[in-house]
Amino acid sequence: MRTSTKRFQQFFSRYKILTLLFAIVVIWVFFGQITDGAFLTPRNFSNLLRQMAITGMLASGMVFIIIAGEIDLSVGAQLGLLGGICAIMDYHYHLPVAVTIGTVVVLGVAMGMFNGYWVAYLRVPSFIVSLAGFLAFRGALLGITQGVTIPLESEGLVMIGQAYLPIMLGNLLGLAVFALLAVLTFRSRAGRAKHGLSVAPLWQDLAKLTLIGAMIAGFIATLNQYEGIPVPVFVTLIILGVFSFMANMTVFGRRIYSIGSNLEATRLSGVNVRVVKMIVFGLMGLMCALAGLTTTARLAAGSPSAGNLGELDAIASCFIGGASSRGGVGTVYGALIGALIMASLDNGMSMLGVASFWQMIVKGLILLLAVWVDVMSGAGNER
Amino acid sequence: MSEYLLDMRGIVKDFNGVKALDGIDLKVRPGEIVGLCGENGAGKSTLMKVLSAVYPYGTWQGQIFWEGRELKAKSIRETEEAGIVIIHQELMLVPQLSVAENIFMGNEITLPGGLMNFEAMYQRSEELMAELKMPDVNVALPVYHYGGGHQQLIEIAKALNKNAKLLILDEPTSSLTRSETEILLDIIRDLKRKGVACVMISHKLDEVAAVCDTVSVIRDGTHVGTRAMREIDTNEIITMMVGREIKNLFPREEHPIGEVFFEARNVTCLDVNNPARKRVDDISFTLRKGEILGVAGLVGAGRTELAMAIFGCYPGQYEAELWLDGKPIKVDSPRAAVTQGISMVPEDRKRHGIVPLLGVGANITLAVLDDYAKFGSIDAEAELAQIQKSIARMRIKTASPDLPIKGLSGGNQQKGVLSKMLLPSPKVLILDEPTRGVDVGAKYEIYKLMFELVRQGLSIIMISSELPEVLGISDRVLVIGEGRLRGDFINDGLTQEQVLAAALGQDGDTIH
Numbered sequence: 072m073r074t075s076t077k078r079f080q081q082f083f084s085r086y087k088i089l090t091l092l093f094a095i096v097v098i099w100v101f102f103g104q105i106t107d108g109a110f111l112t113p114r115n116f117s118n119l120l121r122q123m124a125i126t127g128m129l130a131s132g133m134v135f136i137i138i139a140g141e142i143d144l145s146v147g148a149q150l151g152l153l154g155g156i157c158a159i160m161d162y163h164y165h166l167p168v169a170v171t172i173g174t175v176v177v178l179g180v181a182m183g184m185f186n187g188y189w190v191a192y193l194r195v196p197s198f199i200v201s202l203a204g205f206l207a208f209r210g211a212l213l214g215i216t217q218g219v220t221i222p223l224e225s226e227g228l229v230m231i232g233q234a235y236l237p238i239m240l241g242n243l244l245g246l247a248v249f250a251l252l253a254v255l256t257f258r259s260r261a262g263r264a265k266h267g268l269s270v271a272p273l274w275q276d277l278a279k280l281t282l283i284g285a286m287i288a289g290f291i292a293t294l295n296q297y298e299g300i301p302v303p304v305f306v307t308l309i310i311l312g313v314f315s316f317m318a319n320m321t322v323f324g325r326r327i328y329s330i331g332s333n334l335e336a337t338r339l340s341g342v343n344v345r346v347v348k349m350i351v352f353g354l355m356g357l358m359c360a361l362a363g364l365t366t367t368a369r370l371a372a373g374s375p376s377a378g379n380l381g382e383l384d385a386i387a388s389c390f391i392g393g394a395s396s397r398g399g400v401g402t403v404y405g406a407l408i409g410a411l412i413m414a415s416l417d418n419g420m421s422m423l424g425v426a427s428f429w430q431m432i433v434k435g436l437i438l439l440l441a442v443w444v445d446v447m448s449g450a451g452n453e454r
Numbered sequence: 455m456s457e458y459l460l461d462m463r464g465i466v467k468d469f470n471g472v473k474a475l476d477g478i479d480l481k482v483r484p485g486e487i488v489g490l491c492g493e494n495g496a497g498k499s500t501l502m503k504v505l506s507a508v509y510p511y512g513t514w515q516g517q518i519f520w521e522g523r524e525l526k527a528k529s530i531r532e533t534e535e536a537g538i539v540i541i542h543q544e545l546m547l548v549p550q551l552s553v554a555e556n557i558f559m560g561n562e563i564t565l566p567g568g569l570m571n572f573e574a575m576y577q578r579s580e581e582l583m584a585e586l587k588m589p590d591v592n593v594a595l596p597v598y599h600y601g602g603g604h605q606q607l608i609e610i611a612k613a614l615n616k617n618a619k620l621l622i623l624d625e626p627t628s629s630l631t632r633s634e635t636e637i638l639l640d641i642i643r644d645l646k647r648k649g650v651a652c653v654m655i656s657h658k659l660d661e662v663a664a665v666c667d668t669v670s671v672i673r674d675g676t677h678v679g680t681r682a683m684r685e686i687d688t689n690e691i692i693t694m695m696v697g698r699e700i701k702n703l704f705p706r707e708e709h710p711i712g713e714v715f716f717e718a719r720n721v722t723c724l725d726v727n728n729p730a731r732k733r734v735d736d737i738s739f740t741l742r743k744g745e746i747l748g749v750a751g752l753v754g755a756g757r758t759e760l761a762m763a764i765f766g767c768y769p770g771q772y773e774a775e776l777w778l779d780g781k782p783i784k785v786d787s788p789r790a791a792v793t794q795g796i797s798m799v800p801e802d803r804k805r806h807g808i809v810p811l812l813g814v815g816a817n818i819t820l821a822v823l824d825d826y827a828k829f830g831s832i833d834a835e836a837e838l839a840q841i842q843k844s845i846a847r848m849r850i851k852t853a854s855p856d857l858p859i860k861g862l863s864g865g866n867q868q869k870g871v872l873s874k875m876l877l878p879s880p881k882v883l884i885l886d887e888p889t890r891g892v893d894v895g896a897k898y899e900i901y902k903l904m905f906e907l908v909r910q911g912l913s914i915i916m917i918s919s920e921l922p923e924v925l926g927i928s929d930r931v932l933v934i935g936e937g938r939l940r941g942d943f944i945n946d947g948l949t950q951e952q953v954l955a956a957a958l959g960q961d962g963d964t965i966h
Binding site: 316320328340400 | 765767787788789791792793798800805806807808809810811812816820821823824827830831832833834835836838839842874875878
């Protein structure tokens, strides 16, 4: 009995991703059953992904912040403010779409860096800095919008939130991603061989690639049955790719994990830890800008309440996805799967007509449960 | 009633199939002091965790008899009630709470309504302090007012207050000065007379020899032997611990020493909290190419602060003029130090050395990761090749470079930190207590490595609290006392007494 619990715990901690995917399957099957299959249609799948995209963007930035051992409570307000600025530039000043997007992105990064500067250089705890931002950014949004919703004029902007990629383009992208993964796999094999390191058997890598290929094909085929890949989903997937690469393959990514696990030791190894921290917040700002643009585009309007409590969904997604509240641990895909779990719950319960207060209660419980499972599975590692 | 207070029989404990303890026996008579020796990773701490029920009954096999009855404790609370109290190497005191509050933590004396009965607790604490020959400690002051030596004794007071019959001391003297150690050993002897038995885990064999009645040695989770202290000497203990004979603890090797290569002038560090106080007071010294410079002194003398100032990481205000290879250099951050050829292996491995959750490999390349990257993207294969080279060179024992470094033994962690700070190819290497908490075998390897490095032209500054180590390894010895340079000796026939005398501020001859 004891050893079997141990095994179970080990399995959980080793294959965190599998347990998360298993949780998603359980949730989907449950809602699929109870809605007589309405939940599992391509149309709803497309909807579900669009719903998760915004939380997903925020969670992708947030997970780096959490890995670095910090927190950012201001992202919902930043999202709102940046989305509001976007609407104002478009509706009141009729600026070209490219200018609007460019300005919002630059402003987002600047706001993030500003937070990061306070945290990294002026050494105010991030909880406080971002709590201040939570109030101030939301206040600024109410000020510039004067509390009213501002509609969008440009079709181009609205497309960011509502359009779909042409089917052909979606297919090509799928192929391109697959080709990229294949090339990376074989380059890594060649590299290992060159440095005299052991190389995994060829069939193993081929099997892995086949499986991934099948998943990509299934994903795109399902979305194609509706209208194709929604633009926000496409953006989120690009973020997933770029950020995962950053986390695993770049110096910057390694630094984030290292800082989160032991800041002092990292500093004493000659790493400029402050710059890394500030850039992490800058990236979070960038994500807020993208999420803000998407939110405004999706509603075709800038709303003073946009992104309300968005930070909490993003933070919850990271923790459900296996990030540690003590820093040093977490993955981008985990955070996105966390966001998908949250979105699935929202979507499924809405379809069932569950009252929104119940939705909040259920989401709260799921967060608690997910982190508890994580803590339990980690307990076996303590010596 | 058995003759033993404690009788552990055939203890087996495994972690996921790896046997950490494989049938260990340990016996303690009432009022006996038992030394428990073994290399790091031999299983000493695990054994003590079994005994104190950190690992509760049922998670290990074997039997524990306590005062003749089998003990099946499920929690630390039960073992403490039985009278077994463990004092960990890292002290478990809350620095902001008063001495008395710490002593009574978890079993406070209360007034009706759960109010703290400070009066009674202060009184009892003062009695305990008097018993431990520290009557001048103010028990109402926060613990952080007192240094490491006092804190260790406060821990003991806490244990005595729980009516401990058996004290387990895990490396009790690792952060104590010589005189503090003497006081502690005296108190252990004193407790023995009062009938309190004690298990002392220590790497410092002279202390074990000085105070213990019997010594039990374990190696790789098995019981090697238990001997009466009077029948055995420290060399034999070492032989039992490592399973082979280490003829010479300090493998001193001849090596050429060049011209003056590095110089620090007028280093002064002000105390972080009290800038009126100088932690380091105007110290200047030189370092030759290929030289090992030992820095001796009592704990708190300012040695670590001196190293921090040179490495650009002293937290308070400081001044230091540094010259490397004839040119003045400016070091205002660890980054500046590393890029200009100065590396430091810090004293506190857990807090400042390792990044616990990162893999062994990622720890090793932490300082030089940029060298394995193009446009910020890491060449994982080239990095791994370097990591494997380092692991092989240092003989770091790990199943895979991807395993988190926190799972390794102290000695292997230290080798990892050393590898990390050697990869930037430093010209000057500062080692602050390089062998603290490191077992005999790994110590030997670290010394060997130091000689290999100086032969390649590196210069080493080694801070150490262990005089035999300073005298066994260094070419020259600086002695620091109360923030000042008290002596600069060529290590040729230098004795421990001379160094101590200088450290204590008595007149030592300065030879230069």
